[in-house]
Amino acid sequence: MASFLSTVPELMDAGLRGARLPRGRSLALRLGAIGAFLALWSLLSGAVVVLKLFNPIFLPGPWLVLGNVLDMAVRGQLWVHLAATLERVALGFGTGAALGVGLGLAAGHLNPVRYVVEPLVEMLRPIPPLAVLPMFIVWVGIGETSKIGFITYATFFPIFLTTVTGVRQIDPLLLRAAQSLGARGVGLFTRVILPAALPDILTGLRLGVALAFFVIVISEFIGAEHGLGYLINDGRNFFLVPQMLGAAVVLGLLGYAGNALVRLLERRLNRWQHPA
Amino acid sequence: MSGAAARAVPMLGALAVWAVVAHGNAWLDIVNPVLLPTPLEVGRAGLELAASGELIRHFLTSLGRVAQGFGLAAVAALGLGLLVAMCVPLRLMIEPVIEFVRPIPPLAFLPMFLVWFGLGEASKIAFIGYTTFFPMFVAIAAGVLRVDVVLLRAAASLGASRADLVRRVVLPAALPGIVVALRVGFGLALFVIVGAEFMGADAGLGHLIMEGRTFFNPAQIVVGALVLGLLGSLINTLLLVTERRLIRWRPEA
Amino acid sequence: MPPKIQIQRVGKSFGAANRATPALGEIDLDVAEREFVCLLGPSGCGKSTLLNIVAGFLGPTTGTVLVDGRPVHGPAPDRGVVFQEYALFPWLTVSGNVEFGPLLQSRPAAERRSTVERYLNLVGLSAHADKFPVQLSGGMKQRVAIARALANNPSVILMDEPFGALDAQTREVLQDELSRIQRVEHKTILFVTHSIREAVYLADRVVVMTSAPGQIKQIFPVKLPEVRDRFAPEFTQYEADITRVVREEVAKVRE
Numbered sequence: 208m209a210s211f212l213s214t215v216p217e218l219m220d221a222g223l224r225g226a227r228l229p230r231g232r233s234l235a236l237r238l239g240a241i242g243a244f245l246a247l248w249s250l251l252s253g254a255v256v257v258l259k260l261f262n263p264i265f266l267p268g269p270w271l272v273l274g275n276v277l278d279m280a281v282r283g284q285l286w287v288h289l290a291a292t293l294e295r296v297a298l299g300f301g302t303g304a305a306l307g308v309g310l311g312l313a314a315g316h317l318n319p320v321r322y323v324v325e326p327l328v329e330m331l332r333p334i335p336p337l338a339v340l341p342m343f344i345v346w347v348g349i350g351e352t353s354k355i356g357f358i359t360y361a362t363f364f365p366i367f368l369t370t371v372t373g374v375r376q377i378d379p380l381l382l383r384a385a386q387s388l389g390a391r392g393v394g395l396f397t398r399v400i401l402p403a404a405l406p407d408i409l410t411g412l413r414l415g416v417a418l419a420f421f422v423i424v425i426s427e428f429i430g431a432e433h434g435l436g437y438l439i440n441d442g443r444n445f446f447l448v449p450q451m452l453g454a455a456v457v458l459g460l461l462g463y464a465g466n467a468l469v470r471l472l473e474r475r476l477n478r479w480q481h482p483a
Numbered sequence: 484m485s486g487a488a489a490r491a492v493p494m495l496g497a498l499a500v501w502a503v504v505a506h507g508n509a510w511l512d513i514v515n516p517v518l519l520p521t522p523l524e525v526g527r528a529g530l531e532l533a534a535s536g537e538l539i540r541h542f543l544t545s546l547g548r549v550a551q552g553f554g555l556a557a558v559a560a561l562g563l564g565l566l567v568a569m570c571v572p573l574r575l576m577i578e579p580v581i582e583f584v585r586p587i588p589p590l591a592f593l594p595m596f597l598v599w600f601g602l603g604e605a606s607k608i609a610f611i612g613y614t615t616f617f618p619m620f621v622a623i624a625a626g627v628l629r630v631d632v633v634l635l636r637a638a639a640s641l642g643a644s645r646a647d648l649v650r651r652v653v654l655p656a657a658l659p660g661i662v663v664a665l666r667v668g669f670g671l672a673l674f675v676i677v678g679a680e681f682m683g684a685d686a687g688l689g690h691l692i693m694e695g696r697t698f699f700n701p702a703q704i705v706v707g708a709l710v711l712g713l714l715g716s717l718i719n720t721l722l723l724v725t726e727r728r729l730i731r732w733r734p735e736a
Numbered sequence: 737m738p739p740k741i742q743i744q745r746v747g748k749s750f751g752a753a754n755r756a757t758p759a760l761g762e763i764d765l766d767v768a769e770r771e772f773v774c775l776l777g778p779s780g781c782g783k784s785t786l787l788n789i790v791a792g793f794l795g796p797t798t799g800t801v802l803v804d805g806r807p808v809h810g811p812a813p814d815r816g817v818v819f820q821e822y823a824l825f826p827w828l829t830v831s832g833n834v835e836f837g838p839l840l841q842s843r844p845a846a847e848r849r850s851t852v853e854r855y856l857n858l859v860g861l862s863a864h865a866d867k868f869p870v871q872l873s874g875g876m877k878q879r880v881a882i883a884r885a886l887a888n889n890p891s892v893i894l895m896d897e898p899f900g901a902l903d904a905q906t907r908e909v910l911q912d913e914l915s916r917i918q919r920v921e922h923k924t925i926l927f928v929t930h931s932i933r934e935a936v937y938l939a940d941r942v943v944v945m946t947s948a949p950g951q952i953k954q955i956f957p958v959k960l961p962e963v964r965d966r967f968a969p970e971f972t973q974y975e976a977d978i979t980r981v982v983r984e985e986v987a988k989v990r991e
């Protein structure tokens with residue numbers, strides 16, 4: 208057990224992180240770890256059946272989950288629900304992003320806008336967005352609008368705040384330099400302020416996407432007929448645990464894809480930050 | 484205390500705007516006035532709930548669940564975070580698994596927890612524990628791994644054994660990161676407890692809010708939301724102050 | 737009397753067996769007790785690597801290092817180290833830092849207090865005992881680091897470009913300080929630098945190293961008085977001689 212933990216000579220050489228592994232070995236280790244995880248899971252669910260620990264319905268093995276997902280995919284069910292969730296996220300996030308960036312740029316740049324919008328934002332910020340969901344339902348009923356509106360509300364805040372920060376934190380030296388080169392008004396905005404604030408705006412968008420996927424489920428638990436969240440909650444009625452887990456994993460994949468997309472956009476637009 | 488005053492002014496401003504919009508609406512009858520409660524109505528609803536003891540009951544229920552779930556997760560995250568940082572093979576094995584599970588929104592597992600643990604306190608506490616564990620664990624492990632090698636070398640050349648290194652160098656050096664991780668974790672716990680209390684709960688601020696919807700009482704929704712916001716603000720400020728106290732020595736990043 | 741430090745055929749290569757980059761060729765060097773030896777050379781010549789091996793932070797690929805006749809297997813309190821990045825523990829005060837070594841060795845509190853007092857006086861920082869490193873200037877931080885290393889009463893002190901991060905004026909002030917401290921403490925010191933001037937000012941012997949893989953090119957004994965005048969003709973002569981030898985090596989690196 209003593210050499211299981213890093214020894215002093217090892218710590219001296221490379222610190223807590225340890226020496227870097229060559230690429231091949233690192234990849235093999237990652238795959239091995241995931242494989243071991245799946246194996247352990249299978250083992251546990253098998254043990255539950257054999258040893259009669261509790262009702263095996265509560266811990267289906269990974270293959271049951273995968274099988275369920277594939278089954279739903281083949282029968283077309285999965286796509287219906289996936290599309291429903293995706294549509295809500297896309298519309299909600301899109302609106303939230305447009306409002307967040309738009310108002311953020313305005314508030315960051317023009318003081319009068321800032322004095323009006325900021326107090327409202329500051330007051331609403333500490334309130335967890337989830338707490339507002341029932342309000343949306345009361346106002347607009349249990350329909351698509353309330354869900355999309357809720358996503359819009361939730362994603363608005365991080366995007367707005369990072370946009371404002373992005374605009375405000377521009378080095379005043381840059382602005383002075385641009386102005387002494389003749390840039391004014393709209394030109395100054397589009398050619399200097401916007402590009403300089405872009406990295407922060409993109410970070411905000413990435414946070415917004417993550418948040419959108421984070422909160423969509425809960426709104427699909429309450430009064431929905433379609434969607435991955437609906438699938439998860441619906442599974443409760445008949446203890447369809449493979450369905451619940453499967454839908455959760457699919458949702459995770461969607462979130463991952465959304466995040467990767469924004470990161471790709473970041474890398475494209477921020478090439479000047481990381482020329483390598 | 485100009486900082487607090489600076490924050491109070493915009494809040495009062497927002498309050499004023501709310502009052503104007505709500506009263507204006509009630510007077511002009513643009514939208515059903517029930518849907519847009521005025522600050523007075525909200526205040527009245529709040530006082531009623533407070534007087535009947537309901538508000539305190541829900542408040543303490545939510546707080547209790549958060550505290551227990553967070554507490555368990557924090558202990559686990561600290562222990563495992565340290566262990567993983569001290570043991571390279573373990574870290575290399577756990578890291579990919581965490582990356583695999585992380586993208587799945589924790590709320591997606593809420594129904595699972597309700598199935599596994601029923602509708603009682605245990606499911607909420609377990610769910611909060613699950614939700615807050617991963618981000619805290621990742622952040623704590625990262626904070627520990629960031630400890631500068633040169634500090635380890637300095638201590639070793641002063642005679643530190645491995646136990647000394649962990650106790651007297653790694654832990655103090657990682658402390659700022661650990662405190663930040665705990666603060667973020669607690670914030671996350673407050674964030675999701677509401678959602679967890681929407682379903683299968685008969686007490687708690689989230690339930691109070693949901694009840695407001697069921698009985699078409701938006702004023703109650705606002706009361707619940709505001710109390711939550713207040714709780715979050717208070718705790719966050721408290722933790723920030725503690726953080727600043729603990730790390731007077733922190734070098735400028 | 738046997739040499740304090742014996743570096744015997746020490747070599748170091750980094751990387752996998754068949755793709756190794758040699759950093760150090762075979763080094764043989766003895767450092768006598770109370771001697772101040774400077775390792776001097778162009779960037780990448782391996783002087784810091786050699787120091788790290790003597791300190792025990794790295795293991796040599798070939799050869800051994802003996803300190804007080806015993807082989808080095810890892811870091812230990814008999815070899816105190818002063819780093820270029822100061823490496824002060826930011827969560828401890830100045831006293832706390834200086835006290836660290838004695839604390840690990842379970843010295844009684846009264847003894848620790850007097851040790852800390854003695855060494856803070858030596859480096860002239862008694863007035864700052866309760867400050868945190870973040871409140872100190874670079875020069876002050878390095879003085880604390882020196883006090884910390886001395887307070888542990890090591891057999892030898894290893895210094896890796898300790899004044900490299902300081903501005904020119906502070907650097908010279910600290911060189912004066914170190915020279916003064918050495919006259920009081922009489923420690924055995926192995927000092928890495930790339931400044932010829934610094935080496936001539938401080939060292940009893942200057943070891944000039946070749947570019948990678950580093951080997952000893954030439955050793956210059958410095959026969960100057962204990963208190964040195966940077967502008968004396970003898971001083972400048974040493975500088976010139978050593979510069980000529982170092983220039984050859986620098987030219988090779990640039991090719």
